[in-house]
Amino acid sequence: MELRKMNVANETGQMPAITIEQAGNYDGQEVILKGWLYNLRQSGKLLFPIFRDGTGIIQGVCALKENPEAFQSLKGLTQESSVIVTGKIRAEKRAPGGYEIGVSKIQIVQKVPESTPFPIQLKEHGVDFLLDQRHLWIRTPRQAAILRIRAEAIRAAREFMDAQGYTLTDAPMFTPAACEGTSTLFEVNYIDDQKAYLTQSGQLYAEAIAMALGKVYTFGPTFRAERSKTRRHLTEFWMLEPEAAYVEFEEIMTLGEGLVSTIVQGVLKNKSRELETLKRDTTKLEHVKPPFPRISYEDAVSLLNKNGNPAKFGDDFGGDEETIISSSFDRPVLIHHYPTSIKAFYMQPDAQRPELALAFDMIAPEGYGEIIGGSQRIHDYDLLLKRLHEHKLPEEAFQWYLDLRRYGSVPHSGFGLGLERTVAWICGTEHIREVIPFPRMIYRVYP
RNA sequence: UGGGGCGUGGUCCAACUGGUAGGACACCUCACUGUUAAUGAGGAUGGUGAAGGUUCGAAUCCUUCCGCCCCAGCCA
Numbered sequence: 001m002e003l004r005k006m007n008v009a010n011e012t013g014q015m016p017a018i019t020i021e022q023a024g025n026y027d028g029q030e031v032i033l034k035g036w037l038y039n040l041r042q043s044g045k046l047l048f049p050i051f052r053d054g055t056g057i058i059q060g061v062c063a064l065k066e067n068p069e070a071f072q073s074l075k076g077l078t079q080e081s082s083v084i085v086t087g088k089i090r091a092e093k094r095a096p097g098g099y100e101i102g103v104s105k106i107q108i109v110q111k112v113p114e115s116t117p118f119p120i121q122l123k124e125h126g127v128d129f130l131l132d133q134r135h136l137w138i139r140t141p142r143q144a145a146i147l148r149i150r151a152e153a154i155r156a157a158r159e160f161m162d163a164q165g166y167t168l169t170d171a172p173m174f175t176p177a178a179c180e181g182t183s184t185l186f187e188v189n190y191i192d193d194q195k196a197y198l199t200q201s202g203q204l205y206a207e208a209i210a211m212a213l214g215k216v217y218t219f220g221p222t223f224r225a226e227r228s229k230t231r232r233h234l235t236e237f238w239m240l241e242p243e244a245a246y247v248e249f250e251e252i253m254t255l256g257e258g259l260v261s262t263i264v265q266g267v268l269k270n271k272s273r274e275l276e277t278l279k280r281d282t283t284k285l286e287h288v289k290p291p292f293p294r295i296s297y298e299d300a301v302s303l304l305n306k307n308g309n310p311a312k313f314g315d316d317f318g319g320d321e322e323t324i325i326s327s328s329f330d331r332p333v334l335i336h337h338y339p340t341s342i343k344a345f346y347m348q349p350d351a352q353r354p355e356l357a358l359a360f361d362m363i364a365p366e367g368y369g370e371i372i373g374g375s376q377r378i379h380d381y382d383l384l385l386k387r388l389h390e391h392k393l394p395e396e397a398f399q400w401y402l403d404l405r406r407y408g409s410v411p412h413s414g415f416g417l418g419l420e421r422t423v424a425w426i427c428g429t430e431h432i433r434e435v436i437p438f439p440r441m442i443y444r445v446y447p
Numbered sequence: 448u449g450g451g452g453c454g455u456g457g458u459c460c461a462a463c464u465g466g467u468a469g470g471a472c473a474c475c476u477c478a479c480u481g482u483u484a485a486u487g488a489g490g491a492u493g494g495u496g497a498a499g500g501u502u503c504g505a506a507u508c509c510u511u512c513c514g515c516c517c518c519a520g521c522c523a
Contacts, residue, residue: 044479094481122484123472124459128515226521239523370523418523
């Protein structure tokens with residue numbers, strides 16, 4: 001694509017319109033850039049505009065003596081005004097990024113009025129202000145880099161799943177009742193006084209589709225009306241949820257391991273510039289390759305006790321416990337065989353030790369918490385029905401789910417990967433709210 | 448929902464034991480041909496989250512309310 005454009009330019013003598021990330025391929029050539037004015041520095045009769053176009057930023061240079069017309073248009077131009085720039089790309093050590101554009105012509109598409117300057121400065125701001133300005137905040141280089149890394153994480157994840165023979169499918173957003181019955185659901189008014197709920201997981205539906213297509217995965221938003229106010233929680237977040245027929249516990253853990261390492265390696269390979277923008281210490285990401293350490297729940301309890309944590313069998317692990325366990329390893333760690341009592345109703349008990357569930361969590365390093373939760377699912381009709389009753393769930397609502405155990409039931413497994421937590425960890429962001437374009441949190445639905 | 452913290456110009460902060468609310472950035476003008484969140488000089492704008500109380504006097508102390516942040520729980 002780049003080559004073709006270059007050839008066209010050379011043959012016809014027309015200037016190529018390029019993106020800033022391509023600038024290095026056009027050293028010495030006259031090009032057109034379409035973007036925005038990110039910043040403007042001035043030194044006498046020399047202007048140093050910084051342009052951005054969504055792919056990166058590049059410094060421009062404009063001298064009064066050489067280009068009086070462009071100089072006059074550019075001088076005093078306000079931050080974030082949209083511009084089309086013509087000029088010659090050249091390697092320049094003094095320019096950030098190594099290349100700059102010598103501006104010969106500038107067309108102002110829209111000038112930001114001086115009376116209402118762009119609210120986000122290059123200096124520091126508070127979180128609340130930035131979130132109120134989220135629609136503009138995403139223009140800044142750091143936020144743009146994070147969103148590009150998010151896109152790469154999704155691309156790498158989907159490529160991996162497809163290559164493993166999993167078929168992309170979709171679960172509904174409107175559901176008639178709780179999937180797991182535990183978390184709080186968002187209730188919505190459906191047609192004609194009916195109530196519906198926003199999904200908190202596509203898993204149960206993915207199980208049904210897995211019985212139709214074999215190996216499947218869903219990828220979409222999920223909603224939790226929990227009153228969680230930590231840096232790891234959103235009320236709307238995206239999950240990738242594989243579900244596979246005839247796949248048992250060991251195999252599904254290995255799939256999770258492959259998925260996470262593929263995402264990390266994909267970002268390292270294809271978004272190194274963005275990681276650099278974020279000043280992310282990539283040495284911590286480089287060894288995120290299989291195999292990941294695996295530790296049983298019981299061994300994890302022992303490990304915690306050795307580190308002075310009073311956890312005992314039957315306790316669920318909180319943030320403190322996760323941090324102690326994950327800091328013992330240099331890559332994500334899988335904790336498996338949790339007590340049945342603290343896990344969801346649909347999880348298959350271990351054949352030898354039924355008090356333990358074939359369930360696992362993957363904990364990200366550096367305190368980013370659980371990024372995967374998964375299990376082998378109960379495939380026996382009677383056991384599933386018993387568990388539904390034990391968890392006091394309405395049997396009627398789960399008739400279709402029970403049907404899956406009535407018509408050719410097979411062992412099957414799956415998990416959910418939390419996209420935002422994964423991306424937050426890869427980016428090393430302070431808060432999960434930075435890794436989704438418009439975060440939805442307990443007290444924020446604007447903008 | 449508990450525990451802790453914070454609310455001061457558009458933004459980021461300062462203001463002693465209660466004593467005239469201030470600085471920087473942003474905006475405008477001028478100077479400067481290699482700036483790196485440029486720098487220097489000048490200018491205009493504009494604020495104590497809300498209500499009540501104590502006091503000669505409240506950003507500061509008290510009460511209530513509102514908003515936000517962090518942690519826990521729940522979870523991805």
